[in-house]
Every structure is written in C-alpha cells, then in structure tokens.
Amino acid sequence: HVGKDNFVIHANAIEIDGKGLHVTSGIIDEHSHIAISKGVNEGGQSVTAEVSIGDVIRNNDINIYRQLSGGVTAAQLLHGSANAIGGQSALIKLKWGFSPEEMKIENAPKFIKFALGENVKQSNWGDYQTVRFPQTRMGVEQLFYDAFIRAQAYTEAWKIYNETPEKKREKQGITKPAVDLELEVLSQIMAHERDISCHSYVQSEINMLMHVADSMGFKINTFTHILEGYKLADKMRNHGAGGSTFSDWWGYKFEVNDAIPFNASLMHEQGIVVAINSDDAEMGRRLNQEASKVLKYGGGNE
Numbered sequence: 001h002v003g004k005d006n007f008v009i010h011a012n013a014i015e016i017d018g019k020g021l022h023v024t025s026g027i028i029d030e031h032s033h034i035a036i037s038k039g040v041n042e043g044g045q046s047v048t049a050e051v052s053i054g055d056v057i058r059n060n061d062i063n064i065y066r067q068l069s070g071g072v073t074a075a076q077l078l079h080g081s082a083n084a085i086g087g088q089s090a091l092i093k094l095k096w097g098f099s100p101e102e103m104k105i106e107n108a109p110k111f112i113k114f115a116l117g118e119n120v121k122q123s124n125w126g127d128y129q130t131v132r133f134p135q136t137r138m139g140v141e142q143l144f145y146d147a148f149i150r151a152q153a154y155t156e157a158w159k160i161y162n163e164t165p166e167k168k169r170e171k172q173g174i175t176k177p178a179v180d181l182e183l184e185v186l187s188q189i190m191a192h193e194r195d196i197s198c199h200s201y202v203q204s205e206i207n208m209l210m211h212v213a214d215s216m217g218f219k220i221n222t223f224t225h226i227l228e229g230y231k232l233a234d235k236m237r238n239h240g241a242g243g244s245t246f247s248d249w250w251g252y253k254f255e256v257n258d259a260i261p262f263n264a265s266l267m268h269e270q271g272i273v274v275a276i277n278s279d280d281a282e283m284g285r286r287l288n289q290e291a292s293k294v295l296k297y298g299g300g301n302e
Contacts, residue, residue, distance in 0.1 A: 026073030027287050030244040031197070031224045031277035033078065034063040034284060035092065035103075041080035042087060046120075046132060047147050049112060050181035051087035053077045057100035063281045065096045070285035074105065078224075081115035081199040084134070084143045088112050088185065089197065111221070112185060115199035116140060116209060117255050124253070141208050148216045151186035195221035197244075201255040203231040210239045224277060226267075227259035233270035242273040247293040265298040 009015060033040050037056040042048040057077065067075070074093050079086035091108035120140050122130050134140045157177040164174055188194035196213075200206050200223045213220050223229065224244040229236065236243065245267070250259030268274045276291045278284035 024071065024288065027071045028275075029067070029072050029075040029278050029284055029287060030222065030275045031078055031279050032075040032284060033080070033279065034067065034075070034281050035059065035061040036077055039080075040078070041082035043080075043082035043132075046083050046134065046143055047085040047182060048079075048083050048087055049085050049147075049183075049185035051079070052090070053079055053087055054090040054104065057090055057092065057103060059095075059098060059100045059103060063284065064094050066281075067284045068094050068096060071288055072284055075284070076111065076197065078111075078197060079113040081113070081117075081119040084115060084120045084140050085147055085186070086113035086115060088194075110188065110194040111197050112189065112194055113199070114196050114209070114220075116205040117199070117201050118253060119199070137205060137208075140205070141212065144209065144212045145216075147186055148190065148212075151183050151190055152216075154180060154183040155187045155190070190216065190218055192218060197222045197224055199224055200226050201228060203228045206232060207235065210235065210241065214239065222275075225256075225279070227256050227263060229272075230260065230263045230266040231258075233267045233272055236267070237271050242275070243267045244275040244277045246279070247276055247290045247298070261293070261297045263298070264294045 035058050036053060037058040040053070042051045072094055074091070077090040077092060079089065089111040091105045091111070092103040093105055095103050117137075118124055121135050121137065122132060134143050154177065161169070161174060161176055164172070168174075185194065189196065196218075198209060198220055200209070206223055206226065206228070209220060219239065220241045222242045222244050223236065226243045226245050227250060229243045229245060233243075243264070245264050246259075247264065248261055250256045264274050264276065276287055276294065278287060278290075283290060
C-alpha cells in the first residue's frame with residue numbers, strides 16, 4: 001500500500017518511510033539481451049523465425065539482480081539484429097532465484113524480432129562474411145516480401161487441406177502439407193497473432209517496412225532504436241507503430257549520425273507511444289535516468 005491514511009497495515013507487513021523519496025511503478029525494458037544463454041543471434045540464414053529466446057532463458061545472469069536494483073521489473077528478451085527476420089522473443093518478470101519457466105510472463109503476447117540496416121546486410125561482419133543474401137538494403141525489402149509470400153502460400157495450402165472433405169482430397173490429389181515451423185510463425189504475424197519489434201535506424205528503411213506491412217495486411221508494433229523516428233513520426237502514427245528509442249546514443253556507426261536528443265519527445269508529440277529501452281546490460285540498471293534525460297534535454301514535460 002502507498003498512502004497517508006485510511007488503509008490497513010497487514011500483520012507482518014514491512015513498513016517503509018518514504019518521506020523525501022520517489023515511488024514509481026516497475027520499469028519495463030522493451031529491448032533487452034540479458035538472461036540469455038550463450039549468443040543471441042542465429043546468423044546462419046536471413047530468416048530464423050522458428051527459433052525462440054524462450055528456450056534459452058538463463059536465470060543465473062547477475063544482470064537480473066542488478067537491474068532489479070535499478071527498478072526494472074519486466075523485460076522483453078530479444079534475438080539480435082543479424083537477420084532481417086530473427087527469433088521469437090521472451091517476455092519475463094525479473095525474478096532472482098527463480099527458474100527460467102517461472103520467470104516467463106503467463107499468457108504474454110507473442111513477439112518476434114525483425115531488423116533493418118547495416119547488420120542485416122552484413123556491413124559490419126568483416127571482409128569474409130559477405131556471402132549471405134541480402135547484401136543490400138533493396139535486398140532486405142525483397143527478403144520480407146519473399147518470406148511473407150511463402151507464408152501466404154503455406155496458409156492457403158493448409159486452408160485448402162482442412163476445408164476439403166477426405167474423399168474429395170483423394171480424388172483431387174490434395175495431400176497434407178508438411179509442417180514448417182518458420183512459416184507457422186510468419187503466418188501468425190499475418191493473422192495478427194504475433195507482433196513485431198524491429199531494430200531500425202534509417203528513415204527510408206522504416207518507411208519501406210511500413211509499406212511492406214501495409215501491403216501484406218499486418219502492422220509493425222514497435223520500431224526499436226529508431227533514431228530517425230523524428231523524421232517520419234506522422235507516418236508512424238498513421239501506421240500505428242510505437243517507438244522504443246535511446247535518450248542519447250548516437251554516432252557509433254554511420255546510420256545513426258542523424259540522431260538528436262529531441263527524438264523521443266518529437267515522436268511523443270506526434271501521438272506515438274514512446275519508450276526508452278536499454279539494449280545494454282549496464283544501461284538496464286538506470287533506465288529511470290535515461291528517461292530523465294529526455295525530460296531535461298529533449299523538451300519533454302511528462
């Protein structure tokens with residue numbers, strides 16, 4: 001309980017004098033890579049929708065304890081940005097001393113990691129890691145269309161099979177489709193059963209993915225990082241996407257050179273749901289301070 005009077009203090013309750021202190025709700029980190037066993041990227045191919053962070057949650061990562069000390073009580077554990085379509089995310093409550101399964105949020109909404117930009121096209125992988133499609137930004141767009149067109153065909157094949165009587169199947173030579181775990185997940189996106197959190201920076205690419213989504217009948221739930229979000233916040237609002245960004249990370253590679261400290265505030269002013277994410281174990285301990293930077297230097301007022 002929080003208050004001054006007119007409430008009952010239960011037996012054995014811990015009473016804390018909060019005079020001169022601030023009380024906030026638990027912080028939720030939309031973009032975290034802590035508490036994951038080994039690497040966070042399955043970089044062998046460009047579409048790895050079949051893999052799941054929920055299978056590799058590591059409950060003894062000391063960062064769980066440290067981030068709890070900074071007020072973070074829940075986090076979305078995301079696949080890395082090596083692929084255009086990465087793995088399924090895990091939404092957890094940060095609980096020190098609990099098992100991986102106990103940390104998972106029950107009946108949590110389903111999410112998957114997408115990515116755009118330099119990482120996807122292997123710009124930063126070294127001279128000998130440039131063999132995987134796509135190698136260009138225009139190739140990334142085509143990869144999305146190819147994946148979802150395959151998912152459409154997969155969904156249609158199952159629909160025809162399930163809706164055709166058995167005798168008619170035999171007569172028409174309709175066989176049971178093979179289960180494809182990758183296409184199952186992509187079909188969930190198109191059926192609005194799974195949402196997308198997309199690593200993004202550059203205005204043109206953000207526009208591109210919203211166009212792909214609109215043309216294929218689904219929405220992007222969240223653009224993360226999105227340091228050029230201020231350039232197209234009106235389009236994001238019209239599409240229905242949120243923005244999860246940094247307060248003052250920029251200049252660490254070419255595609256973030258146009259970042260400004262007013263990004264979060266400008267997106268908020270356009271009616272976008274805006275969050276500050278960590279993407280970093282150290283920053284996850286002080287997201288309250290990161291949010292305060294937006295208020296002080298970004299012109300925010302709430």
